[in-house]
Amino acid sequence: MKVDLIAYTQNADALCAAAGKSCYSSRSSSELMESISPGETLGKIVGMGHHSVIEHAVFTFSVSGVSRALTHQLVRHRVASFSQQSQRYVSISEPSYVVPHSVENNPEALKRYREVMDVIWDAYGELEKAGIPPEDARYLLPNGCTTNITITMNARELLHFFSLRCCSRAQWEIREMADKMLELCIGVSPVIFGNAGPPCVRGPCPEGKLSCGKPRRGSSRQVPNH
Ligand SMILES: Cc1cc2nc3c(=O)[nH]c(=O)nc-3n(C[C@H](O)[C@H](O)[C@H](O)COP(=O)(O)OP(=O)(O)OC[C@H]3O[C@@H](n4cnc5c(N)ncnc54)[C@H](O)[C@@H]3O)c2cc1C
Numbered sequence: 001m002k003v004d005l006i007a008y009t010q011n012a013d014a015l016c017a018a019a020g021k022s023c024y025s026s027r028s029s030s031e032l033m034e035s036i037s038p039g040e041t042l043g044k045i046v047g048m049g050h051h052s053v054i055e056h057a058v059f060t061f062s063v064s065g066v067s068r069a070l071t072h073q074l075v076r077h078r079v080a081s082f083s084q085q086s087q088r089y090v091s092i093s094e095p096s097y098v099v100p101h102s103v104e105n106n107p108e109a110l111k112r113y114r115e116v117m118d119v120i121w122d123a124y125g126e127l128e129k130a131g132i133p134p135e136d137a138r139y140l141l142p143n144g145c146t147t148n149i150t151i152t153m154n155a156r157e158l159l160h161f162f163s164l165r166c167c168s169r170a171q172w173e174i175r176e177m178a179d180k181m182l183e184l185c186i187g188v189s190p191v192i193f194g195n196a197g198p199p200c201v202r203g204p205c206p207e208g209k210l211s212c213g214k215p216r217r218g219s220s221r222q223v224p225n226h
Pocket of ligand 1: 076077078157171
């Protein structure tokens with residue numbers, strides 16, 4: 001899996017803080033931005049429930065080598081924009097798939113997994129040779145087939161996405177991707193994302209009986225070990 005932050009709003013912390021403060025000031029955001037203290041201002045404004053101010057910050061990621069199982073979950077996030085490699089127009093002629101850690105760590109399961117993948121790709125190649133277009137041959141391809149996707153989300157949606165997908169209840173592959181995305185966001189916008197992650201980073205776990213029981217309070221930067 002490769003996750004790159006390929007474009008983002010410059011000075012997002014200061015920009016969102018100034019946008020928020022401009023609602024309560026006679027000065028414009030461009031004037032306010034010169035002297036703003038983003039941590040204090042954003043904490044106050046977003047704490048009041050004025051979450052729309054962080055929608056001014058937008059982040060675009062290039063993600064490659066993830067499975068279609070992951071992207072099927074990802075595209076359920078409706079307040080985001082996606083551009084995904086097409087299986088209609090791009091022939092996946094070589095075997096290219098994700099191996100889950102549980103399979104990788106079990107030699108018997110891994111052998112069987114690889115055998116089935118080989119059978120699938122042999123059949124895919126045969127259909128292609130028989131003149132079947134990729135858009136129809138792709139019906140054979142598995143959930144584990146790799147794909148590339150470009151994701152754009154604003155900061156408000158990203159905070160929501162991280163709260164769901166950095167949680168240990170999320171499926172492992174999308175959680176690995178979300179953790180990498182969060183690290184990249186913290187690197188460029190530490191105020192907005194400093195407290196991001198699953199709800200247990202900020203308070204009690206809302207999962208009840210389904211909780212993993214391993215609160216990450218105060219440790220939003222740690223990649224979970226489960
Ligand atoms: C651990 C886990 C298990 C899951 N299991 C399943 C499963 O078994 N089956 C399944 O189908 N899905 C499952 N999902 C997907 C889940 O139901 C959501 O579709 C997905 O997480 C997107 O979340 P969202 O709708 O909150 O976010 P987004 O689509 O990103 O939307 C963000 C927010 O915008 C608002 N919003 C967006 N659209 C609307 C709307 N139309 N009306 C009102 N408000 C809106 C909501 O406040 C929403 O929270 C699972 C998700 C997780 C994290």
